[in-house]
Amino acid sequence: MRPDPAGPLFHEPGARWRTVAIGPLVCVVALVVELLTGPVVHWAALPIIAIVLAGFSYVMVVAARRHVSVELTxxxxxxxxxxxxxxxxxxxxxxxxxxxxxxxxxxxxxxxxxxxxxxxxxxxxxxxxxxxxxxxxxxxxxxxxxxxxxxxxxxxxxxxxx
Structure with a gap:
């Protein structure tokens, strides 16, 4: 598709990139809660979980942006x-x-x-x-x-x- 010089009249991206940050942010909150409340802090598990969640979210966002986006010029x-x-x-x-x-x-x-x-x-x-x-x-x-x-x-x- 050639870009329209006037720009899109209507656009829906399908998914937003900020979705990828949700999993890692939850892991940061869990880390802060563990630091403030408990004797055990999961230093190895939380970063691994954050990376896995970000990876799955990345795949879903890429697929949604490719297959569920709408643009009208x-x-x-x-x-x-x-x-x-x-x-x-x-x-x-x-x-x-x-x-x-x-x-x-x-x-x-x-x-x-x-x-x-x-x-x-x-x-x-x-x-x-x-x-x-x-x-x-x-x-x-x-x-x-x-x-x-x-x-x-x-x-x-x-x-x-x-």
Whole structure:
């Protein structure tokens, strides 16, 4: 993906690097508590545990940033590693209503990205592509993504039928 000179219109990183520091910080707190309260201080175990926790967290953050990040520029919507040109989007569909029984057609469509479904903690945004194909974009802040896509594509789903 070529960087857009105007910058991203919408961006979710997938995970934050500060998550890697949580495990080591807990180990530092445990070390301080042991120094203040007890005769036994685990000088060898706590640093090893801190490194292991940081290592696992690092792997999870890298995976989330690669597979669960979202970026929208004026030309491309990137969901994980999949890129969809904005020019291929015909309509941004409105969110599903709560008072219906059957799902909208877009709610069972393929999810963008290389994951099998909308990632946990994210909400779907229905898109109709040129040619009539439905797909599901996704984001934590789905309403904001829907609004930004609507600005690029046109009226966000007001005239689109699913």
């Amino acid at each position: 004026s030309t491309v919507l990137r969901q994980g590693t999949e890129e969809l040109p904005v020019a291929e989007i015909e309509a941004v569909l409105p969110p599903p209503s709560d008072d219906r029984r059957d799902p909208e057609r877009w709610e069972t469509a393929r999810s963008l990205g290389e994951l099998a479904d909308v990632p946990r903690g994210r909400k779907p945004v229905g898109l109709r592509l040129i040619g009539g194909t439905f797909v599901r974009a996704w984001a934590k802040d789905a309403d904001e993504l829907r609004a930004r896509l609507g600005e690029l594509v046109g009226d966000p789903g007001q005239t689109a039928t699913s």
